[in-house]
Amino acid sequence: MPHDPHAPATAADDARPLDERAYAAFDEGRLSEASTLFARLLQLQPETAHYHYMRGLAHKYLLDWPTSLRHNLNALTQGDPKEDEPDEAALWNAGIAATALGDWARARELWNRCGIQVPAGQGPIEADFGVASIRLNPWSDGETLFARRIDVVRARLLNVPLPESGYRYGDIVLHDGASTGERTYGNQRVPVLNALARLEPSQFRTYVVFVHCDGPEDIEALRAMSRPGIADVEDWSASIVNYCMRCSYGAAHAHREDDAEPAWDPERSLGIAAQGRSAVDQLLRDWAGNGAGRRIDSVSAPEHAPPPPQDGHVWWRGPDDDSGDPN
Incomplete structure (x- = not known):
């Protein structure tokens, strides 16, 4: 039916430009702006489930768990009661927020509604999901x-x-x-x-250790040593790989292979998870004293805070995610 330009404006008419701006802001990673716009849309249409869902989704990526939980629960409440199944995305995002808040009774309820069996109990969920x-x-x-x-x-x-x-x-x-x-x-x-x-947080600090040794058997000997207060020794020189973006996300593609086996680099960078410096020093002294050519160059335990999310970066989507689904 053609739109009558003389008809009085409706809430849907008022919402249309806000709707476009809100989704555009979300799609461009401007989460605070998207939240504000979805809040204005909810003032016009408070019972619209997908606006509650989108505001909850924006606050999930803002790491604001109380707001995310509230709006995802509202999305479930405002959903069409004639639907056979609740909105699975809203259930999942509510479950994530409840878990973040330590609301274990609600988290269990939400996961069960998703069809996921979790152990009964009052406290944190403890199981093996692989x-x-x-x-x-x-x-x-x-x-x-x-x-x-x-x-x-x-x-x-x-x-x-x-x-x-x-x-x-x-x-x-x-x-x-x-x-x-x-x-x-x-x-x-x-x-x-x-x-x-x-x-x-773990009880184990990260110690950055630089050593010199003649071959991989020296590193294997270090990793095989067991000492109180030591949780793990990792040879970062071997395990850290700078992936291209497609490798990072596991997307199928090919690289040109170099047939030559890389030569052993005696200068090794290690990460040691330990409860204290004395345990690390004792481990390294024992290791260095039991093999020729082993040398400890330095030990440090730098502390860093995780970098906060930056507005305008759509970090939650993979490189091949062009489905348009915001979840």
Whole structure:
């Protein structure tokens, strides 16, 4: 039916330009502006479920968990009661926010509504949801490592992160539910999931250690040594790879291979997760004293805070994500 230019304006008419601006702001990563615009839309149409959902989604990426939870729950309440199934995206985002807030009863309820079986109880969910690759600070350098998922959206880090990440071995992190790619872990492919926050800090600090040794057997000897207060020794010289963007997200493509085996570099950069400096010093002294050509060059324990998200950066979407789905 043609629009009558003389008809009185409706809430839908008033909302149309705001709607376009709100979605454009979100799509460009201007989350604070998007939140403000969706709030204005909700003043005009307070029962519109998808505006509650979008405001909740913006606050999820702003890491504002109370607001995200409130609006995702509103989206579920305002949804069409004739629908057979609730909005799964709103359920997931409400579950993430409830988990971030430690609202375990609500989190359990939401995961059960998603069809995910979680252990009953009153406190944090403790289970085994397998291994995932976790991208730390996805709005920044995007270092990825492996983690054991102990919850639907909580995982314990299994590698020693670079100190610049602000994370530590053994941290329990909150991660998103949507995969942005895949990585190989052993003989299986595991999802790449964006870390959203550190929920529980580890007792282990990260020590940056530079050593000299003649061959890989020296590093294997160090990694095999067990000492009180030492959680893990990682040879960053071997394990850290600067991936191209497509490699980082696990997207299929090919690189030109170099057939030559890289020569052993005796100057090694290590990450050691330990409870204290004395444990690290004792480990390294024992290692250096039991093999020829082993030398300790330096030990330090720099501390960094995780970099905060920057407005205007759409960090939650993978390079091949052109579906237009904002979740």
